[in-house]
Structure formats: C-alpha cells, structure tokens
Amino acid sequence: MLRIEPRSYDMVTYTKSEDETIREGERLGRTLRSGDIVAISGGLGAGKTAFAKGLAAGLGVTSPVTSPTFTIVNEHTGEIPLYHFDMFRLENESDLYDIGWDDYIAGEGVCVVEWSEKIKNALPPGVVSVVIENLGGDLRRLEICR
Numbered sequence: 001m002l003r004i005e006p007r008s009y010d011m012v013t014y015t016k017s018e019d020e021t022i023r024e025g026e027r028l029g030r031t032l033r034s035g036d037i038v039a040i041s042g043g044l045g046a047g048k049t050a051f052a053k054g055l056a057a058g059l060g061v062t063s064p065v066t067s068p069t070f071t072i073v074n075e076h077t078g079e080i081p082l083y084h085f086d087m088f089r090l091e092n093e094s095d096l097y098d099i100g101w102d103d104y105i106a107g108e109g110v111c112v113v114e115w116s117e118k119i120k121n122a123l124p125p126g127v128v129s130v131v132i133e134n135l136g137g138d139l140r141r142l143e144i145c146r
Helices: 018-029 048-058 093-099 101-105 116-122
Strands: 010-015 037-041 073-076 082-086 110-114 128-136 139-145
Touching (some): 010 018, 018 128, 037 048, 048 082, 048 128, 110 116
Parallel strands (some): 037 110, 037 128, 082 110
Antiparallel strands (some): 010 139
16 A cells, blocks of 8 residues: 655645735745755736745845845745745846856755746745635635645
8 A cells, every 4th residue: 555654744734815815935944954945836816926035034034025026036044045036037048057046045044036936946845834815805716836
C-alpha cells in the first residue's frame, strides 16, 4: 500500500479584505526559516503582493514592501533577510541566472516569489506553495501547502 506523508502545513482559507490577506501572510511568515522559498501564484490583482507584505512583517521586516515588477528582486532586512521576487516581466527562466538566482536560493534569507508559475522548473523541491484566487470583489481563496 502506498502511503503518502501529509505535508507539515496544508491550509485553505478565505480572506475578505487586503488586511486579512496581509494577516494570513504574516501568520505564515512567522513560521519561516532561513533558506525557505515561498512560491506565490495567482492572477493579476489576486493579492500576491499583499500576502508578501504580511510575510515580510512576520519576518520582522519594517521597510515598505512593494512589488518588484521592474527590478525583479527587492532585498529587505529583517530578523531574517527577505528576497522578494516578481517574475511577471521575466522573459524566460534562463534570465534568472543573470540576477544571481542560485545565490539567492542558497543564501541566508527567505525568498518569496510572485508569479512563481513562470519559473516552476527553476524552483527546488520543498518550496512553500501559495495559490491565491480572486473570487470577486475583496474575497480571496488562499491555498497554502508546505
């Protein structure tokens, strides 16, 4: 008989505001450790950056967290460094290596990756997966798998 080990953190939750989405991110952020990678996917306006703001707060980051759409990565100092990626404008996965992707994922910080579906083949095993779905208005469905 095939036995499938449960993941250590599987959850589906719903949020009704940006503040609630941020709080869910913060809750997860408090559980993260150096070397963790959080892969966030969802459509435009789903709440990926709001969730990333919460992750940052959970890691003790006090600097403003905005989407790094044009720079691809923003670095934040906190109790644990946060490397916040936005892959929306990335042309292909090979461009990752021009920005030092290997150094970031092997570093001392936590990597949070918006639009992670664009680089799924470059993500190592064991990432925390967050799928955010906009159900209309401010209602969001968050699926978090660790």
